[in-house]
Amino acid sequence: MPSLTIDGREVSVPKGTTVIQAAEKMGVFIPRYCYHPGLSVAGNCRICLVEVENLPKLQVACNLPVTEGMVVHTGSEQAEDGRRAVLEFLLANHPLDCPVCDQSGECDLQNFYMNFGLYDPRFREQKVKKQKAVQLGPHVMLDQERCILCSRCVRFTDEITKTGEIGIFQRGDRAKIGVYPGTELENPYSANVVDICPVGALTERAFRFKARVWYLSSAQTVCNGCSQGCNMDMHYVLDRPHLNEGARVVRVKPRYNPDVNQWWLCDEGRYGLEWIDKARLQEVRGPGDTANADTNSGKATWEQALGAISKSLAEWKAEDVGARIGVIASAKLTNEELFLIREIFRDALGAQVSAWVPEDPGTCDEFLVKADKNPNTRGATLLNLTSPDAPEAERIVDEALAGNIDLLWVFGYDLVEGFGEQKVRELGEKLKLFVYSGTNENPTQALAHWGLPSAAYVEKDGTFVNHHGRVQRIGRVFSPLGDSREDWRILLELGGLLGLQLDWRDPQEIFLGLADAETAFAGMSYGTIGDQGVEVACTKPTEGVTAPW
């Protein structure tokens, strides 16, 4: 463990650590363009120059292993001068089209110029003209003039995706990045090159000209695209609806979590969020004026809907024929909601509850994309709502068709897709009460007696358990759209109407109740989960697939 001094403070780091990593550990930020902790060291941008005592010249911090007794100055005049000169060279051929650049506002060229550049430009020559607005692939645009040739994107495609589409061509001031002839940047992780690009050379096509970055608000959340549960920051805009055609979610960026997704996010998760703002179910739909109508043609209020549903449920409960109630929950619900469903429907009403909906496995790979496209299958399993502790959804549907179930509540799952429209239409006619609660318009909702709009997962607080058994908080990004309500709120209210003793008020308290009831979650709270998540007590991977790191 060599110890060194950085800016007057001593620190001991493992052997082989570089100065930039040691400084990072101490909270000292050394400017960098080409250095990225997830990629190999290239050492070509030279912006991370630091002064090291007893060495004749400035050194690059990203490629300098620490030695015992090393004394480093990161902010000395000599180091700043060196960096300023490097920045001047990097900006020599930069087009300075910040006003029209999508990176503007989160660009390291802008940041470092304002931090320690601030020189008077001396470049009077003609700038080298290169290609602008080059389409590299389905998700990425390239502006060769803005590129500073840090080669992060090249190393990303070489080392992380191992597809190697991007390369640096030509030499000298004509050097430019591009894709190899005949190829396109279309690997499943292609948009990550935009995140790691420190300047505006690589930008997202989906975000192109949509908004300026300073209009965006950001909130931490977790991807619900598959059971990996990658951590991400959701960037949204609420006060300028003319941007982005009124949609609130503008883009997402991966959030670093060493145990889940490191710095990366797959394109499938990144661009699979349109449903949050499009074709949402926004109003309560009920049987309308005619009682016991089979379709939910009329508009209703939450009070009407929950009053009618709880009345029916109470009747069944009074007759003590609980098994005639079926609930098809979803592995897209949070642990808190699944726990409430279990408490209310299975334990208090004696219903058949399942969160086990067989689905065709989706695309998967060995890195981040998992075949199970539900974010919380593991949580449902831990709560005994999937195989082998609970019946399969198909059995509940079959029993309902056979007349053994009178009431069916479906949470978010599109039955029409799984069982065909004929069967669901039959269900609507046969069942005495058929409730659908979900986020978006779909055929099942149209055939149910009550269609309840529920909040999307970014509109509510809660936790998911990823495939590896990591409990992660999803966090609330913005408030529910229209009349929709969070599923936990619907369930709590229903529990209250049924006269159950549920003395929780919000997901945080429900989770504490859950932690008390389930050994796998014992001792956990939102405080201990934090923003990086914790592993459940007994880790038993469902698929036997572990992360490659």
Next chain:
Amino acid sequence: MAVKAVQRRELTFWEKLYIPQIICGLKITSTHFFRNLFLHTAHLLGRLKNVPASVTIQYPEERRPLMSRYRSRHRLTLREDNSPRCVGCMLCETVCPARCITIVPGEHPDPDVEKYPIRFDIDLGMCVYCGYCVEVCPEDAIRMDTGILDLAAYSREAMRLDIHELMGPKLRKPISDCSLEFPHICASADGEMKGGWDSVPRSKGS
């Protein structure tokens, strides 16, 4: 409320007589009347131009000259091909303290220009005429030099200038025929996109 008693001056004997004071007042009024009548007639005949008459400005036929830095209604400046100079950077929208500017940018066919405004609205009902938008513009694309001061409308909607009125300051709503050729969101086409880059004569080959 506190009351402050003001000591009024006692009227003198002459003032109390009333009629002489009326005559004094009429004398002042008629002096001005006949002086102006004489001077205006003389001005009409081209005489005594160096002696000023009354200073009333006959608005709207006659208007006061505006200072060159006066901030009047906005306009969008044009390129040679009559497309807007604006590159849709949204700095004016960002800096606007009244939040009266609405811009939706689009892709310009010339990759060196990159962006242009598909929609550019200024809500004059909200504008505070601070001129920050003019100051912040990197392209000199917006100016407040039209000299138009009489901004009145019968509805809030009519106070909302769209790209047509901003590019042609003489235009007022309702605009029946849109003559702009580049693609833009057009009120006369029910808010649909109108125009196309094919019909815009490009001043330089790109």
